[in-house]
Amino acid sequence: MTILNKYNDNSYMLLCNYLSESLREIQTFIKSIRKSKEYARITELENIYKETFSYANTRGELYLKMERILSPHYLSFNGELDRGNSSWFISIKIQKKSLNNLDKIYNKLLSGLLRIYKKIFSVLNNPDTEIMEGTLKKHEELIAGVNLKMNEFLESAKDKTVINEREKLTSEEIKNLPYNGFYHMTHVSNLETILNYGLLSHKTVHSNEMIKRDISNNKIQELRNRIEKVYGRNIQDYVPLYINPMNPMMNSNKVMEVIDNIVLMEIIPHVLVQKKKTLFSDGNASTKETNFYKDQAKLENINWKLLQEGKWVEDAESKRIMCSEVLVPTNIEVYYIQKIIVKSEAILKNIFPLFPNHKGIFIEINSEYFRTN
Incomplete structure (x- = not known):
């Protein structure tokens, strides 16, 4: 072993x-x-x-x-x-x-x-x-x-037992997912804060100076600083999760510069129905063409075929769809994180001493999640 x-x-x-x-x-x-x-x-x-x-x-x-x-x-x-x-x-x-x-x-x-x-x-x-x-x-x-x-x-x-006792996505809805959950991408230096406080909204971590290394695009973040029409909240007040982590964000310059130090956190998919006022989108939340939904029945509006294939062409529409999101208001508790995925063994020395295993979080080495289109 x-x-x-x-x-x-x-x-x-x-x-x-x-x-x-x-x-x-x-x-x-x-x-x-x-x-x-x-x-x-x-x-x-x-x-x-x-x-x-x-x-x-x-x-x-x-x-x-x-x-x-x-x-x-x-x-x-x-x-x-x-x-x-x-x-x-x-x-x-x-x-x-x-x-x-x-x-x-x-x-x-x-x-x-x-x-x-x-x-x-x-x-x-x-x-x-x-x-x-x-x-x-x-x-x-x-x-x-x-x-x-x-x-x-x-x-x-x-805590994991409590999750199992709450409302869940149906087996048919789970089948649509490209992988086993929803995903949050960050730099490994931010992991300690996340394990202590959970995943917090973009606005919270930046206003409280809780982020050590920001891999997001500043221009994209400016576009996300707007009010969605479902609950009337600022998009920056949500914790963003990708439906498919292998999307155009993985190809961005800021991510590629530190790709060996990127971690993906796999979130239990039932967070979508267990956290109140959670939204999902049919594309990148920074784009005005993207629609937001709260009704579980509207999941059929997502382009599952493209997300499952995991491929996009060099046009704005397919890139927008590949960045479809789940948006959880304010925070996601640590116990919703079921896995940390890393590209190589080299990064483990930065993760082991934080003891995510004590919190029931598995670590997986899988370079496939970090491949570019």
Whole structure:
């Protein structure tokens, strides 16, 4: 499994969560031994560790080795190794390279948990010695960090469930879409703000200086600064989404200059019927010939054939149609973003540390979305 697959399926985070929960149980077990003074039971800890790090529970991602090592004073001893003549040796390591790479992205959260496991296991050598307070404090900090990330992931899953319970586009309407959603195009430097606040209208991000790199055409934006006739709102007060992301915008000079740093955000298509007063258009919203609609039944007015073919000729009309849009008023919450699509692997280093996977957002490398006409 590649690092991208592991990142998308949150296997790193889930593994850390599993180990943090198991660590609490092991700590409770050791305290019970100290309280009862039944030090013979300390050998049970070996089996607990083996079960915790078994292939079934860690999917072979971690390596555990435990054995008794003869103490130097007993080098010629050939009998059974026990607490009196030997000490325990333990080695716990990350087995897979992709998991090691993720560990670096997560500031070695998993490595920190494994170090705590090793330190706690040292009680086998001297059960009368208390685990250092610093070790326990570090243990609690690590678990708190894991819980924070898990809560974000669980909240995202809950939000996605809410979307599934709301009104949806019909299967026939979904079939018309060229791809699996609607799309917002931006520079990767704007991604952190989007993951924190959601997608916001052009007017909001510019008036609040929330955009780091603007890839839009200034002249086109001036043409969009007008009132649509359906709800009487300024077009700049909407979040724009393309029905087909492979349109003339992809060929624009400002986009082509930074094409390797462009990201496409795939929005769950049901946003069209779930966000109140959302519009859709039969062409680019900057063009006066374009019509806006609020009635779902009017979706038939869109030139689906051209949008599905994804080709346009060098005339104003086909270019206008290829830029057909969905316009969502004010904002789109993060949980409506189902995927981030990038051109190449090189850009991942700018995206991984933002942890969109915690928000249930997959990352896909697909250069086909970035081809020109």
